[in-house]
Amino acid sequence: MLRRTHLSLDPAFRWLTLTGGLFVLALIIAIFLTLVEGSLPALKEFGFSFLFSQNWNPVTEQYGALSSIYGTLASTFIAMLIAVPLSLVIALFLVELAPPQVSRIVGGAIELLAAIPSIIYGMWGLFVFAPFMADHFQPLLAGMTPGLPFFTGPPMGIGLLSAGIILALMILPFITSVTRDVFAMVPAVVKESAYGMGSTTWEVMRKVTLPYGIQGVVGACFLGLGRAIGETMAVTFVIGNRHEISASLFSAANSIASTLANEFTEADSDLYLAALVELGLVLFGVSVLLQIAAQWWLRRTAKRMGASR
Amino acid sequence: MKTRSLTLRRNTDRLVSLISATAALFGIAMLAWILGTVILKGIDAINWEFFTELPAPPGMAGGGLANAIVGTLGITAMAVLLGVPVGLAAGVWLAEFGQQSKRAEAIRFACNLLMGTPSIIIGIFVYILLVLTTGSFSGFAGAVALAIIMLPVVARTTEDMLILVPGALREAALALGVPRWKTTLDIVFRAASTGLLTGILLAIARVGGETAPLLFTALNSPYWPESPNAPTANLTVTIFNYAMSPYDDWQTLAWGASLLITVSILGTTIFTRGILWYRSKS
Numbered sequence: 001m002l003r004r005t006h007l008s009l010d011p012a013f014r015w016l017t018l019t020g021g022l023f024v025l026a027l028i029i030a031i032f033l034t035l036v037e038g039s040l041p042a043l044k045e046f047g048f049s050f051l052f053s054q055n056w057n058p059v060t061e062q063y064g065a066l067s068s069i070y071g072t073l074a075s076t077f078i079a080m081l082i083a084v085p086l087s088l089v090i091a092l093f094l095v096e097l098a099p100p101q102v103s104r105i106v107g108g109a110i111e112l113l114a115a116i117p118s119i120i121y122g123m124w125g126l127f128v129f130a131p132f133m134a135d136h137f138q139p140l141l142a143g144m145t146p147g148l149p150f151f152t153g154p155p156m157g158i159g160l161l162s163a164g165i166i167l168a169l170m171i172l173p174f175i176t177s178v179t180r181d182v183f184a185m186v187p188a189v190v191k192e193s194a195y196g197m198g199s200t201t202w203e204v205m206r207k208v209t210l211p212y213g214i215q216g217v218v219g220a221c222f223l224g225l226g227r228a229i230g231e232t233m234a235v236t237f238v239i240g241n242r243h244e245i246s247a248s249l250f251s252a253a254n255s256i257a258s259t260l261a262n263e264f265t266e267a268d269s270d271l272y273l274a275a276l277v278e279l280g281l282v283l284f285g286v287s288v289l290l291q292i293a294a295q296w297w298l299r300r301t302a303k304r305m306g307a308s309r
Numbered sequence: 310m311k312t313r314s315l316t317l318r319r320n321t322d323r324l325v326s327l328i329s330a331t332a333a334l335f336g337i338a339m340l341a342w343i344l345g346t347v348i349l350k351g352i353d354a355i356n357w358e359f360f361t362e363l364p365a366p367p368g369m370a371g372g373g374l375a376n377a378i379v380g381t382l383g384i385t386a387m388a389v390l391l392g393v394p395v396g397l398a399a400g401v402w403l404a405e406f407g408q409q410s411k412r413a414e415a416i417r418f419a420c421n422l423l424m425g426t427p428s429i430i431i432g433i434f435v436y437i438l439l440v441l442t443t444g445s446f447s448g449f450a451g452a453v454a455l456a457i458i459m460l461p462v463v464a465r466t467t468e469d470m471l472i473l474v475p476g477a478l479r480e481a482a483l484a485l486g487v488p489r490w491k492t493t494l495d496i497v498f499r500a501a502s503t504g505l506l507t508g509i510l511l512a513i514a515r516v517g518g519e520t521a522p523l524l525f526t527a528l529n530s531p532y533w534p535e536s537p538n539a540p541t542a543n544l545t546v547t548i549f550n551y552a553m554s555p556y557d558d559w560q561t562l563a564w565g566a567s568l569l570i571t572v573s574i575l576g577t578t579i580f581t582r583g584i585l586w587y588r589s590k591s
Contacts, residue, residue, distance in 0.1 A: 013490035014406055020398025021407065021416040024461060028419045031426070031434045038437050086332050093329035108582070110336045115578040116343060116571065117518020119545050123552055123567050124343045127350075127560075169339055176336075200322035230427020232521040233549065257429050257521070264433070264525050280433045284426065291425040295418065 031284065039278035041271055050278060056243040058263075063275035065282060067243045071160065071255040072283070075235060076228045078164025078249070079171060083228075084221055086168070087175035094176075095183040096201055096209070107180065114173035122237030125166045130157030130238055133165075138250055149247040156240070161249040163239040167231055171224035178223060182216030183209050215301035222294035230287050232257040256283045344571070351568025354561045364531055364547075367556040374566055380534045380542040384451045384527055385517060387537065392456030393463055393509055400467025405493055417468075420461040429521035431457050436525040448534060448541030451527025455516040462515060466508030470501045503588055507581045514577040518570050520545035544570055 036043075042050060046063060053064025090110060094103045134157030142151045186209050194204045210217075240252020241262055254262075256279050267273040358373040365372025399416065407413025431454050439450040474497050482492040498505065528540040529547055544566045551563035 010489045013493070014402075017398040017402035017406065020395045020400075020464070021402045021413075023395055024399055024423060024464060025416055025419040027457060027460070028422050028426075031430065034434050034437050035430070038433075086335070089325075089329040089332040090336055092325075093333045097326055097329060098333070106333050106337065109340055110333070112575065112578070113336065113340055115514065115575055116340075117520070117545070117574060119518060119520045119548050120343065120347060120567050120571050123548065123563065124346050126552065128342075128346050172336060200318050202322040202325040203318070205325070226425045230429065232427065232429045236549075237552070257427060260429050260433065261521060261524055264436070265528070277433060277437070280430050284430045287425055287427055287430075288422055291422050294425075295421060 035277055035281040035284055039274050039281050042274035042278040045271060046275075050275070051282070054243075054245060056259075058267075058269075058272050061269065061271050063271070065256070065275075065279055067245050068254055068256045068259045068279060069282065070245050071239065071253040072229060072257070074160050074249070074253070075163045075167055075239065075255055076225065078161065079167035079228045080221065080225060082165060082168035083172045083175055083224060087172055087179050087220070087224075088217070090172075090176050091179035091183055092205055092209075094180050096205060107177075110176050111173050113169060114177075118170070118231060118233040119237075121166055121170055121234035125162065125234055125238040126158070129166065130162055133157045133162050142250075150249045153246075153248040153250045155250060156252070158238050158240040158252060159248075159250050160239065160253045163235045163253075163255070164249075166234050166238060167228045170231060170234060171227045174227055175220045175224040178220035179213070179217050182213040182220070185216075186212045215297070215304065219294060219298040219301055222290060222297060226287055226290040226294060229290065230257055230283055232261050236261045256280075344575075347564070347567050347571050350561075350564040351566075351571075354565025355568065359562075359565055363533070364562065365558070367554065367559060370558065372558070372562070374542075374544065374547060374562060376530070376533045376542040377544045377547045377566065378569070380448065380527070380530075381517075381544045383534055383537075384448050384455065384523070384541060384543055385513065387449065387452035388455035388459060388516060389509070389513060391452060392459035392512070395456075396460045396463025396512070397467050397505070399460070399464035400471065401493060403464065403468040404471035405489075405497070417465075420464050423457070423461040424465070427521075428454075428458055428519055429524075432522035432525050435522070440526060443538070445538065446526065446528035446540040447538045448527050448543075449537040451523045451541060451543065452537070454522035454526045455519060458516050458519065458522060459512040462512040463508055466511065467505060470504030470508060471497055473504065474500045503584060507584055510577055510581045514574050514581070517577070518545060518574050520549055524549070 042063060046053070050063065050065055051069065052066055053062075054066040055062045055064045056067060057063075094107050098106060134155045138151070138155030138157070138161070142155065145151050190212070191204055191208055194208045199207070235255050236258040239254055239258050241254050241258060242252040243254060243259075244251075246253070260276055260279060260283075263272075264276055267276055356373075358371055359375075360373060360378065361375050362371065362373035363376055364374060399420070403413055403416060407416065435450050435454040435457070439453060440446055443450075478496060478500060479492055482496045483489070487496070523543055523546050527543055527546065529550055530540045530542045532542065534541045548563045548566045548570070551559040551566075554560065
């Protein structure tokens with residue numbers, strides 16, 4: 001008798017745990033549908049022009065997302081431009097150059113950068129880093145590149161450039177740690193044969209490790225990109241929040257996430273709210289596409305590396 | 310092939326080594342700069358009142374963030390209660406039943422998508438789902454948002470940890486006639502307990518510092534948290550509001566809250582990493 005009651009619990013257990021799994025699946029679909037439904041009024045009112053209009057004016061009920069989209073893309077681009085090369089050389093240091101003890105401590109410290117909450121980056125960015133940019137870095141940059149439109153205007157400290165640099169710091173640990181793991185996966189035999197031919201460490205890195213791991217590195221960049229594009233609090237603190245596109249990276253701007261953080265609770269009309277939800281939908285769509293690309297790429301890479309062994 | 314002199318090659322190698330060591334040092338320097346700032350600026354705000362009193366109106370000296378500390382703890386605890394059981398269930402199914410099936414792949418993919426979804430999007434989702442429908446910002450809505458963020462993290466780490474448990478252990482239990490659910494809960498869970506705990510702790514550390522999903526759900530409040538159905542004070546939104554305020558006293562409090570959050574989260578992270586490291590060594 002006892003055994004029979006036990007047996008009858010197993011299917012229930014199986015179904016219960018499956019419900020947990022299906023719940024995750026349902027959540028993703030629910031988020032998508034909710035965002036679509038919430039942005040319907042704005043979708044109907046503005047159509048595709050929402051994506052290409054720079055005019056964001058709650059008073060006249062005109063909403064265009066272009067400045068937010070531009071700010072998101074530009075700050076993410078700056079972040080990638082800084083973080084990717086930096087991560088590569090740090091990973092090189094951790095895997096090839098540093099003694100194991102040093103590598104573990106330095107690697108751990110870099111990973112701690114990922115554990116610091118976004119809002120702390122924001123506090124530091126607004127009160128410490130932005131003044132530093134305004135007093136030292138921005139004047140220097142402007143002086144070094146006369147005539148370039150990117151580095152003009154008053155050095156206020158806040159703005160696209162500062163936001164991009166802080167984003168770079170925030171995604172650095174993610175790209176570094178994946179890149180480090182990829183580099184560590186290169187079989188020692190291959191590297192040793194290169195060393196045996198008389199290669200220097202840099203030559204082994206450039207001609208053996210990097211070609212071997214390049215696909216994993218690209219995957220790591222996708223992951224970093226996905227992080228950077230939706231980052232909210234740190235960017236909101238330092239980007240300046242202005243609905244205008246300007247060529248100068250010193251000028252205040254905004255991003256999708258910062259617009260949402262600043263204006264969502266202030267939305268006093270249905271259309272305003274719908275426009276903000278549509279901004280969210282755009283961000284969600286981009287991050288889903290990035291994730292899909294990253295997953296597809298990593299899977300392909302894993303298959304190839306598996307096959308080549 | 311081009312021949313280069315050995316000196317040139319050696320010097321290039323040295324230069325690259327120098328650059329990469331400098332880059333690593335730069336990373337550590339930035340970490341030190343950020344942590345140093347938070348400690349130096351935050352320590353001024355930390356005193357007995359900080360932990361015991363309500364915030365004072367701007368301009369008045371004193372006051373603390375006791376309500377926000379209680380609120381953050383409460384919201385996080387609710388999020389753990391909501392998110393962890395579902396996450397555990399999903400992880401168990403993936404590791405024990407789903408394995409390589411199509412359905413399991415779909416759920417894994419959904420987990421990855423959810424992990425990659427910006428937290429502010431989760432905030433909007435919960436706002437529409439719970440705040441618009443009930444007509445009120447609430448600590449409960451905040452907890453739901455955090456639970457959604459924890460869910461995929463717990464699910465994936467649970468799966469990873471359960472897979473590490475040797476199959477022979479399961480087979481031994483099943484051969485003795487122990488039912489499947491009991492095998493999982495009593496034997497596999499016990500074998501993986503440290504791993505499961507670290508997964509949950511890491512998920513808590515991840516949501517503990519979240520601000521964006523609380524902005525439009527829990528909102529904030531200058532009072533003691535009384536009901537999960539009302540706007541609830543919490544540390545991270547308080548940091549945001551106070552940092553943007555023009556009052557020096559409030560900005561000091563914001564730094565104090567930043568220090569508290571940073572120490573708790575880095576403490577949890579380092580503690581968890583320590584456990585994992587110790588376990589992998591022994």
